[in-house]
Amino acid sequence: MEKLLDQDFPDKDVPRAPHDMGGVSKFMCEPVDTEPHAFTDFDREVDAIRQILGMKKVMGVDELRRGIEAIPEAEYHRLSYYQRWIRSITENLLVKGMITEAELLAALEAKR
Amino acid sequence: MSILDTALLEADSDQLLVAVRALLTAKGILSPEEIAERISITDKGSPAQGARMVARAWTDPDYRARMLADATAAAEEMGIMMRGMPPLGVLENTPSVHNLVVCTLCSCYPRAVLGYPPFWFKSAAYRARAVRDPRGLVAEWGTQLADDVKVRVVDSTADYRWMVLPMRPAGTETWGLEQLAAIVREGDMIGVSVPTA
Amino acid sequence: MSFTTGQKVRVKLDWPETRGPCHIRTPHYLRGEAGVVKRHLGDFPNPEDLAFARPAASRPLYHVAFDQGAVWHHGLKGNGGTCDELLVEIYEHWLEPI
Numbered sequence: 001m002e003k004l005l006d007q008d009f010p011d012k013d014v015p016r017a018p019h020d021m022g023g024v025s026k027f028m029c030e031p032v033d034t035e036p037h038a039f040t041d042f043d044r045e046v047d048a049i050r051q052i053l054g055m056k057k058v059m060g061v062d063e064l065r066r067g068i069e070a071i072p073e074a075e076y077h078r079l080s081y082y083q084r085w086i087r088s089i090t091e092n093l094l095v096k097g098m099i100t101e102a103e104l105l106a107a108l109e110a111k112r
Numbered sequence: 113m114s115i116l117d118t119a120l121l122e123a124d125s126d127q128l129l130v131a132v133r134a135l136l137t138a139k140g141i142l143s144p145e146e147i148a149e150r151i152s153i154t155d156k157g158s159p160a161q162g163a164r165m166v167a168r169a170w171t172d173p174d175y176r177a178r179m180l181a182d183a184t185a186a187a188e189e190m191g192i193m194m195r196g197m198p199p200l201g202v203l204e205n206t207p208s209v210h211n212l213v214v215c216t217l218c219s220c221y222p223r224a225v226l227g228y229p230p231f232w233f234k235s236a237a238y239r240a241r242a243v244r245d246p247r248g249l250v251a252e253w254g255t256q257l258a259d260d261v262k263v264r265v266v267d268s269t270a271d272y273r274w275m276v277l278p279m280r281p282a283g284t285e286t287w288g289l290e291q292l293a294a295i296v297r298e299g300d301m302i303g304v305s306v307p308t309a
Numbered sequence: 310m311s312f313t314t315g316q317k318v319r320v321k322l323d324w325p326e327t328r329g330p331c332h333i334r335t336p337h338y339l340r341g342e343a344g345v346v347k348r349h350l351g352d353f354p355n356p357e358d359l360a361f362a363r364p365a366a367s368r369p370l371y372h373v374a375f376d377q378g379a380v381w382h383h384g385l386k387g388n389g390g391t392c393d394e395l396l397v398e399i400y401e402h403w404l405e406p407i
Contacts, residue, residue: 033232036230047151059362093135216336243336264395
């Protein structure tokens with residue numbers, strides 16, 4: 001088999017959302033990191049909070065996804081999987097009025 | 113973009129978690145105990161659960177038929193908690209068809225039976241390449257698929273979660289359930305690899 | 310449920326993401342592609358509404374099979390797997406009969 005290059009995988013010319021990755025040219029020649037990565041306490045906790053908010057009907061998985069998909073592309077790729085989640089969870093809670101901007105900024109300030 | 117959007121994007125993720133958790137706790141929406149309980153329940157999901165189902169399907173044709181017809185019920189039959197979980201479907205590998213599961217849009221994963229998704233399943237390279245170059249992709253795991261085997265890439269885009277039932281390797285005919293389950297890895301049940309004796 | 314197993318369908322050639330905020334579960338790479346309905350998987354609340362916490366009507370969800378080589382018609386050099394298949398969950402409102 002010939003070695004494949006990025007130009008062997010042209011994209012459809014309609015703009016796509018960054019999360020919609022099936023067949024995206026720029027990743028076609030990127031190797032997959034198949035090594036195990038440890039799950040951190042941060043990952044577990046964000047995951048658990050999302051599950052609890054889902055069970056309590058505060059926010060559903062599609063709302064989580066919409067919030068993730070709204071993250072600008074450069075940030076999307078910079079952030080880890082669960083770093084995207086905590087941002088989406090926060091944005092959803094703000095939109096729903098479960099928490100306010102002032103409360104959030106104060107809580108963030110308190111942690112500095 | 114508002115000041116808040118910028119603050120959100122630039123906030124340190126650990127600080128954001130601490131802040132949100134504190135606000136949700138103060139408002140009585142959740143408690144640290146609930147979080148700890150949820151983590152402990154979630155940690156029980158692991159590839160060992162899926163492997164038990166695979167081993168039983170290899171040795172019990174009736175169970176295999178039930179699993180292919182209704183995998184959610186077949187998981188519950190093995191004592192796996194499926195309540196509140198998305199419906200589970202099982203894709204059977206045969207000498208002529210090899211299944212490979214991906215979620216190109218996010219990282220939908222059969223967590224009830226395989227646990228948390230591995231890092232590679234969530235990576236951009238995996239999600240991009242699976243649907244377009246599946247044979248090149250599985251070669252990263254050393255998996256070579258013959259040209260006369262059809263690769264069926266299952267893009268898990270919506271409400272189902274999918275798990276692969278791999279083929280039982282030759283040389284395991286006399287093995288018991290535990291020995292069989294021990295050779296089934298998470299990648300075998302996603303389709304990036306195949307179990308070997 | 311308006312599609313039957315074995316029916317030929319086409320995924321709508323539509324790009325809602327170019328028109329503003331949305332949440333869609335039909336991948337970009339399948340828009341406008343022809344496939345075959347394999348199975349009705351059940352009816353599920355429409356995620357396009359759930360994502361915005363709007364009331365969501367139940368929509369039939371189908372497993373639709375696509376010829377992998379045809380979807381990526383620009384082709385892959387030296388790919389032996391010409392018979393490969395893509396099997397994807399698509400909501401009824403994204404499918405048109407052909």
